[in-house]
Amino acid sequence: MINIHKYYFVENEYLYGPGKRLLLFCQGCSLHCQGCVNQHLWEFGKGQDISSDEIFNLCSDIDGITLHGGEPLDQSEELLPLVYQLKKINKTVILFTGYSYKELKLASQKKIWRLSDIVVAGRYVASKRNIYLQFRGSSNQRIYTHKGKYENYKVNDGKSVTLLSLNKNGQLNVKGFKSNNLQDILNIFTKK
Numbered sequence: 001m002i003n004i005h006k007y008y009f010v011e012n013e014y015l016y017g018p019g020k021r022l023l024l025f026c027q028g029c030s031l032h033c034q035g036c037v038n039q040h041l042w043e044f045g046k047g048q049d050i051s052s053d054e055i056f057n058l059c060s061d062i063d064g065i066t067l068h069g070g071e072p073l074d075q076s077e078e079l080l081p082l083v084y085q086l087k088k089i090n091k092t093v094i095l096f097t098g099y100s101y102k103e104l105k106l107a108s109q110k111k112i113w114r115l116s117d118i119v120v121a122g123r124y125v126a127s128k129r130n131i132y133l134q135f136r137g138s139s140n141q142r143i144y145t146h147k148g149k150y151e152n153y154k155v156n157d158g159k160s161v162t163l164l165s166l167n168k169n170g171q172l173n174v175k176g177f178k179s180n181n182l183q184d185i186l187n188i189f190t191k192k
């Protein structure tokens with residue numbers, strides 16, 4: 001079983017990858033980056049258990065899955081069968097991980113990395129925060145595109161990864177990379 005925080009369907013290429021995707025937030029992260037906005041996802045086993053078959057069955061009409069954190073590669077043994085199943089039917093896999101490739105110790109971690117069409121990798125480093133990078137929260141993080149559908153994928157930096165909107169009650173909705181820094185929020189509203 002895979003322990004997850006939640007999942008939902010998204011169509012937001014800038015934040016989560018091309019096409020219609022199942023966005024899966026894994027529960028548990030051993031990396032504990034300072035300034036991580038997903039600290040509620042650090043504790044292992046606190047989410048809901050879901051089988052890879054159950055997730056697989058949700059993916060028939062979409063482009064693929066985006067594995068997000070928490071840290072997906074901390075559950076690599078549980079996730080690998082799902083990744084195999086999805087690749088078999090030509091779905092794409094986008095992996096967000098705090099690890100670099102050379103840190104990976106398990107064969108299952110390396111296999112998921114290699115099978116993923118796009119890998120966004122590296123710790124979040126608060127001093128390198130940049131809210132105008134596609135997929136990434138800090139400038140040290142790297143994007144790898146492998147052979148396959150997204151081999152020539154063009155990364156398109158420059159838009160804010162934080163999406164702000166007001167709902168009908170006048171409350172602020174924040175999606176994507178969240179910031180408590182007022183200057184970041186002002187920058188989003190004023191950037192041309």
Ligand code: SF4
Binds near residue numbers: 039069071124
């Ligand atoms: S790897 Fe991701 S989820 Fe884990 S602490 Fe770092 S930013 Fe947070």
